[in-house]
Amino acid sequence: MTQDQWVPPVVLLAVDLVILTLRQSHLHVLLVERGIEPYRGALALPGGFLQHAEEDITVAAHRELSEEADLDLETLSLEQLGVYGDPGRDPRGRVVSVAYLAIAPRLPEPTAGTDAAAAGWQPIERVLSGDLTLAFDHQRIITDGVERARVKLERSSLATAFCGPTFTITDLQDVYEAVWGIPLDPRNFYRKVQKTEGFIVPAGTARKATTGRPARLFRAGPCTVLYPPMVRPTESPSEKE
C-alpha cells in the first residue's frame, strides 16, 4: 500500500456451508466425506473454491448449496457467518474460507445407502463434543454457526425456517428446544408466540393429529424481526464472555 512496486500476496478463496436442520427433535448438521487430499476420507462441511476469478462469493455459496446438498434455494435462509483464514489451516497453501449459515426444514437423507455411510446429517452434539473429528477448522466453524443460530432465534423469525410451510406451535417449540438445548414450558411458549405480532399466522382450519388434542396449524408471519424478542432463560447468571 505504500510502494507501487510491492506486490500484495494472493490467497485461495473458498466457501464453506453450515447447513442446519432438525431431525427427530435434534439439531443436525450436513457433513460430507472428503474425496481428495488433504483429509481424504474425513468428514467436512460442504464447500469448495470459487469456480472462476469473477464468481461472486454469495453466488458460490448458493452453487455449493445446490451442488452438494441439492436444496431448494428459494425457501432457505443463507447468511454470512465469518471468515476463517488462519495460515496453516490448509496444508495446500493459504486458503481463506468464507463460511455461510443455512437453515433448512426437515429433509430426506441425502446419502441413501451409498458407501459414504458416515456422511449426511450428523447430530450436532457429536460434533460439539468432539466425538466426530472433522477436517480443517470445521468444528470451530460449526460451533460458531450454532451459536449464531441460537442468538438469531431470539430476535428473528428464523425458527420458522426450520419448519415446513405449515406447522404447529409445538413444532416451533421443538425448534427452540433443539437449538437452545433446553426445555421450555409449552403453555408460556404458546402464549408468547401468539402475542408476538407477525411471527405466526393461522393457516386455514386444517389440523394435525397423532395422539392427543389436534393442534392448530400456522404459517410464518410477515415479520422477520421479533419484537419483543424471545428470551432465552437465564443463560447463566452474570456470564462473562
Place this chain on the structure above:
Amino acid sequence: MTQDQWVPPVVLLAVDLVILTLRQSHLHVLLVERGIEPYRGALALPGGFLQHAEEDITVAAHRELSEEADLDLETLSLEQLGVYGDPGRDPRGRVVSVAYLAIAPRLPEPTAGTDAAAAGWQPIERVLSGDLTLAFDHQRIITDGVERARVKLERSSLATAFCGPTFTITDLQDVYEAVWGIPLDPRNFYRKVQKTEGFIVPAGTARKATTGRPARLFRAGPCTVLYPPMVRPTESPSEKE
C-alpha cells in the same frame, strides 16, 4: 474440487477497519484520504493488503489499526464484521476485504492541520446520508458496522469501550443515545444500568462537576454479556427485514 488438474482462482486479500468513536455526543468514523489510485484523493476506511502470504488476518487488522490510527490496542474492542468481495468492487482485480469493527474511546484529532484536511473523524450522519462520497463499497461497510454496533450495545457491555477508564452514568447514556440515535430518559436509564449486575461498578469517591450536581464515577464491570439486555425502544412496530 472435482479434478486434480483444475487450479482454483486466487484473490487479493485486504482488511478494512471501521473505527467508531464518540465526539461531542455524536458518533464518528475514522476515514483517511487515499494516496494512490484507484480513488486517489477520495475518503476511505483505513486498511490495506496482507503484508505477506502468511500473515494472520487478525494480526493484519491490528497492524493496520496501529499503523493508520495509532491506537492503543489493549483497550480496544475489535471484531470481525464480514467479508466484502464483490467482483468489480476494486478495479485492480479481484480484491476480497475482511472488515473489522473497532470501538475507541474519545481520541485526539489524528490529522492535526495537515493538508489532508478532509481526513480524520467524520460524523457518521454525513456518511450514512451519502453527503460524503467514499471509495469502493466503504459506505456499505460502514452502514453494516454501525448496525452491528447498535445491536451489540443491547447485549454486551460494549458501550463502556466508548468511554474512558472512568465515566459517569450520563456519559454512558450519551453513548447509547449517539449510537442508537434516539433520546433516553435519564432516570430510567440510571435505574437500568445500576441494576444490570456487573455492567458498571463504582470508581472511588471522585466526582465530576461542570455545572449542576456532581455525578458519581464508575468503571466498566466484570461482565461483558448483559443480562437482562438493554432494550432499544420500539425500533418501529412490526418491522420487516
Place this chain on the structure above:
DNA sequence: CTAGCTTCTTGTCAAGCTGACAAAAATAGC
C-alpha cells in the same frame, strides 16, 4: 448569603411481561 439554575439521584405508580402451575378441551384407543 440567598435565590435561581442545572444536573444528578432517588422514588412512585400503573401497565405489561414472565415463570410457575391449574384446568378445560379435543381426539385416539380400549
Place this chain on the structure above:
DNA sequence: GCTATTTTTGTCAGCTTGACAAGAAGCTAG
C-alpha cells in the same frame, strides 16, 4: 364410555418498563 395424551385457555404473584415527581448537590448572580 373411560382413560391417556396433547393442545389450549386461564390464573396469579413477582418483576421490569415507561412516564413522571421531587429531593439533593453543586455553581452563579445579585
